[in-house]
Amino acid sequence: MAEAVPAKISDHDDGRMVDNIVYFARVLRKSGMKLGPAAVRDAVEAVQVAGIGSREEFYWVLHSVFVKRREDHQVFDQAFKLFWRSRDLVEKMIAMFSPVAIETERKEKLKAGETRVSQALFEGHEKSRPPEEKPIIDIDARETSSGNEVLRQQDFAQMTALELAQAKRAITELTLPFDLVETRRYKPSSTPRRIDPRATMRAAMRTGGDLILPRFRKRRKVHPPLVIIADISGSMSQYTRIFLHFMHVISEQRRGVHTFLFGTRLTNVSRQMRGKDPDEAVDQCVGAVRDWSGGTRIGEALRLFNRKWSRRVLGQGAIVILITDGLERDSFEELETEIDRLHRSCRRLIWLNPLLRFDGFEARARGVRTMLGHVDELRAVHNIAAMADLVAGLGTKDAAAADPRRYLQGS
Amino acid sequence: MSIQIPVPATIDATLEMLTSENYVAGRALATVLFLSLRMQRPLFLEGEAGVGKTEIAKVLAKALDRPLIRLQCYEGLDVASAVYEWNYPAQMLEIRLAEATGEDDKSAIERSIFSEKHLIRRPVLQALGGVAGRAPVFLIDELDRTDEAFEAFLLEILSDYQVTIPELGTIKAEEPPIVIITSNRTREIHDALKRRCLYHWVDYPSADVELEIVRRKVPGCHAELSRQVVTYVQHLRQMDLFKSPGVAETIDWATALTELDRLALDPETVSDTIGTLLKYQDDIARIEGSAGRELLAEVKAELAASV
Numbered sequence: 001m002a003e004a005v006p007a008k009i010s011d012h013d014d015g016r017m018v019d020n021i022v023y024f025a026r027v028l029r030k031s032g033m034k035l036g037p038a039a040v041r042d043a044v045e046a047v048q049v050a051g052i053g054s055r056e057e058f059y060w061v062l063h064s065v066f067v068k069r070r071e072d073h074q075v076f077d078q079a080f081k082l083f084w085r086s087r088d089l090v091e092k093m094i095a096m097f098s099p100v101a102i103e104t105e106r107k108e109k110l111k112a113g114e115t116r117v118s119q120a121l122f123e124g125h126e127k128s129r130p131p132e133e134k135p136i137i138d139i140d141a142r143e144t145s146s147g148n149e150v151l152r153q154q155d156f157a158q159m160t161a162l163e164l165a166q167a168k169r170a171i172t173e174l175t176l177p178f179d180l181v182e183t184r185r186y187k188p189s190s191t192p193r194r195i196d197p198r199a200t201m202r203a204a205m206r207t208g209g210d211l212i213l214p215r216f217r218k219r220r221k222v223h224p225p226l227v228i229i230a231d232i233s234g235s236m237s238q239y240t241r242i243f244l245h246f247m248h249v250i251s252e253q254r255r256g257v258h259t260f261l262f263g264t265r266l267t268n269v270s271r272q273m274r275g276k277d278p279d280e281a282v283d284q285c286v287g288a289v290r291d292w293s294g295g296t297r298i299g300e301a302l303r304l305f306n307r308k309w310s311r312r313v314l315g316q317g318a319i320v321i322l323i324t325d326g327l328e329r330d331s332f333e334e335l336e337t338e339i340d341r342l343h344r345s346c347r348r349l350i351w352l353n354p355l356l357r358f359d360g361f362e363a364r365a366r367g368v369r370t371m372l373g374h375v376d377e378l379r380a381v382h383n384i385a386a387m388a389d390l391v392a393g394l395g396t397k398d399a400a401a402a403d404p405r406r407y408l409q410g411s
Numbered sequence: 412m413s414i415q416i417p418v419p420a421t422i423d424a425t426l427e428m429l430t431s432e433n434y435v436a437g438r439a440l441a442t443v444l445f446l447s448l449r450m451q452r453p454l455f456l457e458g459e460a461g462v463g464k465t466e467i468a469k470v471l472a473k474a475l476d477r478p479l480i481r482l483q484c485y486e487g488l489d490v491a492s493a494v495y496e497w498n499y500p501a502q503m504l505e506i507r508l509a510e511a512t513g514e515d516d517k518s519a520i521e522r523s524i525f526s527e528k529h530l531i532r533r534p535v536l537q538a539l540g541g542v543a544g545r546a547p548v549f550l551i552d553e554l555d556r557t558d559e560a561f562e563a564f565l566l567e568i569l570s571d572y573q574v575t576i577p578e579l580g581t582i583k584a585e586e587p588p589i590v591i592i593t594s595n596r597t598r599e600i601h602d603a604l605k606r607r608c609l610y611h612w613v614d615y616p617s618a619d620v621e622l623e624i625v626r627r628k629v630p631g632c633h634a635e636l637s638r639q640v641v642t643y644v645q646h647l648r649q650m651d652l653f654k655s656p657g658v659a660e661t662i663d664w665a666t667a668l669t670e671l672d673r674l675a676l677d678p679e680t681v682s683d684t685i686g687t688l689l690k691y692q693d694d695i696a697r698i699e700g701s702a703g704r705e706l707l708a709e710v711k712a713e714l715a716a717s718v
Contacts, residue, residue, distance in 0.1 A: 060442035184487025315597035
């Protein structure tokens with residue numbers, strides 16, 4: 001049946017096909033794919049051009065229009081199988097979206113959304129490990145570490161207006177080391193270094209070519225991409241709130257900021273951090289991350305980062321800020337290989353350690369010693385009470401103190 | 412020269428066209444390609460390095476007998492090197508000439524200086540200069556290497572197929588070019604650009620397809636050897652390597668082995684030629700050890716069982 005001249009939409013059950021494509025697009029949109037009306041129009045056009053051939057062809061025709069990211073393939077695949085199965089299912093879907101849907105079918109809709117979310121969350125893991133509801137026990141877990149995986153939800157106090165204003169001010173004052181790179185783009189300049197021929201000719205035309213005065217240009221400087229990888233394990237829990245706010249404010253003010261959180265697993269929260277409202281962004285992060293205040297596996301997290309993300313986010317000379325206490329429990333070899341690889345694939349690796357409390361600190365913990373050899377800078381922050389402390393620790397002042405070798409000598 | 416090869420009319424014809432140029436594609440890719448040709452939409456291809464994204468544009472240009480215009484993207488790619496540039500020395504000369512002949516009509520001078528003869532056409536402008544029926548294939552290669560600013564600039568070109576040169580006016584394509592955009596995903600391309608394109612993720616091929624590719628691309632390769640090569644590579648992709656070998660690497664490896672007159676894989680040959688397949692020292696070190704030997708034994712056992 002597929003090999004014959006493909007049937008055109010118009011001579012196929014008068015308009016039902018178009019309706020179905022529209023409903024299908026709505027199903028996709030409900031499951032989180034970003035589709036505008038233009039995509040629906042394109043899909044109808046595509047089906048018209050290709051005709052309705054075999055099921056497989058139809059699948060790829062819709063796929064080429066609706067799927068714009070590789071991640072969406074799974075969602076599309078599931079939805080396609082469900083939606084284009086049989087006639088009464090289509091009917092059911094239509095009923096589902098009509099305003100008078102009955103209660104049971106509302107439930108079904110919720111479930112579809114849920115599975116998608118858990119799919120997105122546990123990509124490659126077993127499905128939906130229920131978060132363990134642990135009673136909140138106030139234990140100061142600093143300077144302890146464990147490799148055990150404990151899944152926990154976390155609540156953070158919201159940001160006050162004063163805090164927000166202070167944080168923004170602090171970030172604008174932040175100058176990271178090596179934070180400006182020259183691009184190959186130019187902007188007009190008054191210093192006679194490079195001649196700008198195009199501007200020169202344009203200016204010359206203003207006088208009809210009588211006077212050709214040189215115009216100049218210089219290289220434009222931009223901030224390189226910034227990747228923040230922050231430890232949210234139990235030993236760091238005291239500071240996590242400040243880190244999250246820091247990440248949010250900096251994501252808002254700079255372009256090309258990617259943020260990752262890790263405890264026992266690694267979560268990319270860059271998209272969540274782009275939300276405008278800080279509390280909302282933090283809330284969304286809280287929803288995305290499952291291992292709040294659990295154990296630490298730094299080596300494992302870095303390995304995942306290197307494999308899955310480094311090639312996607314470390315392009316164009318990124319600076320990496322790694323926020324962790326370096327208290328790794330086991331697998332020092334893995335930690336060493338992975339931090340070495342990370343160090344070699346970024347422009348500058350800055351390690352921010354909030355637990356270096358005293359001037360007389362010695363790198364005794366084995367994880368700390370392992371990591372020290374592979375970072376460009378070690379920034380110590382003695383006590384983070386507010387964003388200003390964090391920013392002061394990251395800033396360029398006092399650069400000599402950031403040399404990691406300082407800590408390795410004499411011990 | 413004047414004979415035009417029309418774009419394929421069905422998906423099957425598209426598949427046939429690709430196969431006739433020795434490009435073995437799945438039905439998915441053929442469908443997307445067919446649609447992009449018929450709907451005149453840019454085709455956005457993403458995938459790991461070496462899975463044949465760039466090759467599609469080349470094959471298309473050859474099969475349809477169209478000129479191929481390639482824009483290799485890099486960081487800081489700007490209008491002067493992507494779209495157009497004025498020939499400044501010639502312009503200066505023109506001014507001197509006008510001076511010498513005593514021409515003093517300002518607008519006449521301006522017109523002659525900023526005229527087409529002083530315009531240096533770069534790839535984007537070339538791509539818009541196609542004759543009807545013979546619009547070029549415009550390959551924008553590795554778009555992820557350039558910055559967001561250039562991406563934004565592409566939006567105008569990809570939706571209206573026109574560029575604006577302030578001194579000259581708007582140049583619009585008589586017939587839109589066939590646009591193929593590739594990306595290695597070293598960063599995410601903005602949704603606004605993707606929205607204008609048809610998207611396809613080019614994946615590693617299945618064992619059968621890859622065997623067919625090796626047969627076509629390395630005709631001298633012994634049948635038994637090519638089966639071993641393909642099975643070995645397919646196994647390598649299952650391993651947790653930092654960079655899995657692409658199809659290009661498979662072809663390189665098969666060629667290398669054929670050049671060395673090998674008929675079958677053995678541990679020494681593998682370790683001598685592994686450099687064509689794996690490009691990271693960590694990955695090579697893993698394969699050189701006992702893991703590599705086990706892998707080879709596994710491959711041979713599997714092939715023996717399937718015969």
